[in-house]
Each structure stands twice: as structure tokens, then as C-alpha cells.
Amino acid sequence: MSLLDGDRLPPTVSERIIVRLAGDVVHDEHVGDKDATFALLCVSKPVFALAALNFLLGRDDVSLDDPVRPFLPAAFGPQFDSVRIGDLLTHSSGITRDATPGRWSEARFQRWIAGSPVDPARGPTYSVMSGWYVLSLALENASGLDRTAFARRFGVEPFGARLGFGPLASGEEPPLPVMNRETGDREPDLWWADAPEIMERAWPGSGFRGGAEDLMRIFGALATGGERDALPKPLRAAADLLERPAGDGLSTDGEGKHAFAFSHGALVGSQWLGQRPGREALGHDSGTGSFVLADPGRELAVVYLSNLVREPVESLLRRRRLVKRIYDRLENDQLENDQPGNGR
Numbered sequence: 001m002s003l004l005d006g007d008r009l010p011p012t013v014s015e016r017i018i019v020r021l022a023g024d025v026v027h028d029e030h031v032g033d034k035d036a037t038f039a040l041l042c043v044s045k046p047v048f049a050l051a052a053l054n055f056l057l058g059r060d061d062v063s064l065d066d067p068v069r070p071f072l073p074a075a076f077g078p079q080f081d082s083v084r085i086g087d088l089l090t091h092s093s094g095i096t097r098d099a100t101p102g103r104w105s106e107a108r109f110q111r112w113i114a115g116s117p118v119d120p121a122r123g124p125t126y127s128v129m130s131g132w133y134v135l136s137l138a139l140e141n142a143s144g145l146d147r148t149a150f151a152r153r154f155g156v157e158p159f160g161a162r163l164g165f166g167p168l169a170s171g172e173e174p175p176l177p178v179m180n181r182e183t184g185d186r187e188p189d190l191w192w193a194d195a196p197e198i199m200e201r202a203w204p205g206s207g208f209r210g211g212a213e214d215l216m217r218i219f220g221a222l223a224t225g226g227e228r229d230a231l232p233k234p235l236r237a238a239a240d241l242l243e244r245p246a247g248d249g250l251s252t253d254g255e256g257k258h259a260f261a262f263s264h265g266a267l268v269g270s271q272w273l274g275q276r277p278g279r280e281a282l283g284h285d286s287g288t289g290s291f292v293l294a295d296p297g298r299e300l301a302v303v304y305l306s307n308l309v310r311e312p313v314e315s316l317l318r319r320r321r322l323v324k325r326i327y328d329r330l331e332n333d334q335l336e337n338d339q340p341g342n343g344r
Contacts, residue, residue: 001329003322006031010184014038014176015306016212019326022299023224027326037164037209038305039175039193041286042252044208046242047163047218048132049089049265051155052139053241056085058234062142064089071138075114080134082120088135089264090246091127094119098130102192106201109133124250124262132205148202158235161217163210166202174199175209176307178288187309190287215292216303222282223294223301242266243282243296252285258316274320279327289315293323302326 003017014032018025040047056064062071064086069076071085087093097116101109113130136147143150148166156163164172178190192198199207221227222239231239241264250262260271266282273279273293281295283302289310293302304322 001027001325002029003027003325004029004031009308010179010181012179012184013306013308015304015308017302017304017322018212018216020216020220020223020301021330023220023227026330033176035211036305036307037173037175037211038288038290038307039178039190040163040208040210040215040290040305041178041190041193041206041288042128043215043284043286043290043292044204044206045132046266046282046284046292047155047208048136048151048204050218050235050238050242051151051153052089052135053238053264054154054158054232054235055139055143055150057237057241058232059142068134068138071141072134073110073114073137075111076134077114079116079118082118083134085135085138086264088127088131088138091124091131091250091262092247093127093131093134094122095127095130095134096122098125098128100129100192100206101201101203110137124247126250126252127205129203129205133203136204146202147204151202151204151208156218158231159217159221161210161214163208163214164199165208167200168196178307178309181308181310190309212303212305215305216301219292219294219303220301223296224299225296228296243268243294245269252312258313273323274316275324275327279323285315285319287312287315289318291315291319298330300326300330 004015009031014036016030019027066085068083068085069080083093095116095118097113139150140147151165175194178187178193180187244263245261245268246263248261249259251259260267261269266284268282269280270277281293283291283293285291287309288306290305
């Protein structure tokens with residue numbers, strides 16, 4: 001089974017896809033640098049959500065139901081009184097300002113968000129950065145850790161993964177630049193993905209980086225019964241919330257054309273996959289088409305990473321094609337194994 005289109009990609013592009021079933025790697029394919037470090041962009045969201053839930057579900061002094069304002073700097077006014085910590089994880093905070101910070105300093109971005117109107121009656125609206133940033137401020141206050149240390153302690157290290165977040169460590173490889181399909185050069189709109197000064201700010205909605213194998217350590221554990229059962233109790237509960245639908249109608253394409261069921265920090269279910277019911281999993285994607293998927297019911301995990309930018313609808317259709325081929329192949333293999341004379 002070949003899943004990648006290496007002959008159609010610019011030479012500056014690297015991709016890798018790993019498929020794991022019941023704890024075993026059943027497919028591992030790459031184009032370009034197999035061990036490349038990728039900017040994870042929006043795939044960062046479920047990783048940070050997992051860290052947040054692991055922390056919150058292991059504490060008695062702060063919870064998802066608590067109002068967020070007491071944990072925020074004084075610049076955040078009474079319009080934030082209606083926002084609960086859990087709302088930030090379900091894209092339901094009502095915070096109306098949202099943008100990628102770009103070259104803005106954190107101080108400037110914080111002032112801008114603190115001045116945002118908040119509409120408690122607004123329906124679920126995908127948060128590119130604002131909700132995640134406000135959440136990170138609250139978690140820094142509650143934990144006494146900066147968000148780089150927080151994310152590593154509660155979302156990365158428990159799985160033995162080595163994802164980067166924050167300033168590059170000594171000897172650490174920077175992520176590949178994100179490339180434009182037409183020109184084969186850097187994508188101007190995503191110049192910040194591998195910029196050192198941006199990585200230092202550790203933006204929680206987009207700032208993680210790493211390779212496919214380390215990302216698989218996390219999502220493989222979430223998908224595999226024995227590994228998931230061996231996680232500490234708060235982390236198991238966090239995985240349950242990542243998987244459990246919390247609402248409907250969340251669009252990630254910027255145009256509201258494709259809306260999905262969603263959970264705490266991760267898209268879920270057959271709508272996101274583009275599949276029929278019964279092929280359901282938690283997962284998230286990014287502007288490069290990279291995505292992660294964990295299907296605990298089948299003990300299936302998929303990690304696909306790329307540094308080629310794709311339009312949202314193209315990413316959606318490509319993800320659906322890839323996932324359909326993987327599920328079809330696994331189901332066909334199962335049917336063959338169940339035939340008489342095949343050792344069953």
C-alpha cells in the first residue's frame with residue numbers, strides 16, 4: 001500500500017505517514033527526510049489540550065467548571081466573567097477577537113485579547129489562537145509553570161515523546177520551513193512556522209514541533225488499550241474527554257462550509273474523517289494537511305506530517321482519501337484473515 005505522492009511533490013517537501021494497529025507499526029512511508037522535524041501548527045492544539053486536561057483533572061483546587069478570570073492578568077476585564085476554563089477547550093468562550101499573532105510581541109497580543117468583546121450567546125467558533133492563549137495564561141497562573149514547562153510536563157513527557165515547544169534547545173534541529181506548492185519556495189503566509197523569534201514565544205495553538213515517531217508515541221498510546229490503561233488516572237480521564245463529543249457545528253475552514261462534531265480540543269467522529277459512522281476517532285489537522293488520528297475502538301493510530309501548505313478544502317479531501325484507504329485496507333485484511341483456512 002502506497003499512500004504518498006512523492007513524484008508530484010516539489011523537491012523541497014518532506015512527508016511521512018505512520019500507521020499503527022494494536023501497538024504494531026503496519027505502515028511507515030516517507031518522502032524526503034524521514035527523520036525531519038516538522039512545524040506541527042494546528043496539530044499543536046490537541047497536544048496542548050491533553051496537557052491542560054491532564055493537569056486540571058488531577059487537581060482539587062481548579063477545574064474545567066471554574067471561571068477563568070481569577071487566573072488571568074488584571075487587564076482582562078469583567079467581560080470575561082462568563083468564560084469558564086472548559087469553554088476555552090471547546091471553542092465556546094465567546095471571545096470575538098482571534099488571529100495569529102505574527103510579529104506582535106506577547107505583551108501587545110495580550111493587550112489586544114484582553115480588550116476583546118465576549119459574546120456568551122455566540123455558538124461554537126473555532127479558535128485559531130485566542131482561546132488557547134487565554135487558557136495558557138490561566139494554566140501558568142494555576143500551575144506556577146511557564147507554558148513551555150507546563151506543556152512538556154503534562155502533555156509530552158508522560159508519553160516519552162520529545163516534541164519541541166518554546167526556544168530551540170541546544171543541538172535541536174529546527175523544523176522544516178513550510179513550502180508553497182506552486183513555487184516550491186517558502187510559503188509567505190507561514191513564514192513564522194520555523195522563525196526562531198516566533199518559536200521562543202511558544203504559542204499554544206500552533207507552536208509545537210517534532211517528528212512523526214514522537215507524535216505517534218502520544219497518539220499511539222491514546223489508541224491502544226494496554227498503553228492507555230497504563231497511563232496515570234488524570235491522563236486516562238484526559239484521553240476520554242479528548243475522545244468524547246462536546247458539541248456540533250464547529251468549522252475549521254475559515255468559511256463555515258465544513259462543520260464537525262468536536263470535543264475538548266480535538267475534532268471527533270465520522271464527519272471529520274469523511275467516513276460512515278463506525279469509523280470514528282479523535283484527531284486534528286493543520287494548514288499543511290498534516291493530521292493525527294486515534295481510533296481506540298480499533299486500536300488504530302495514524303500520524304501524517306508534511307511541510308507543504310494546502311488549502312483547507314484540499315486538506316480535508318486529502319485527509320478523507322488517506323483515511324478511507326487505510327480503513328479499507330485494514331477491513332479487507334480482516335475479511336481475508338477471517339476466511340476458512342487462514343488459521344482462524
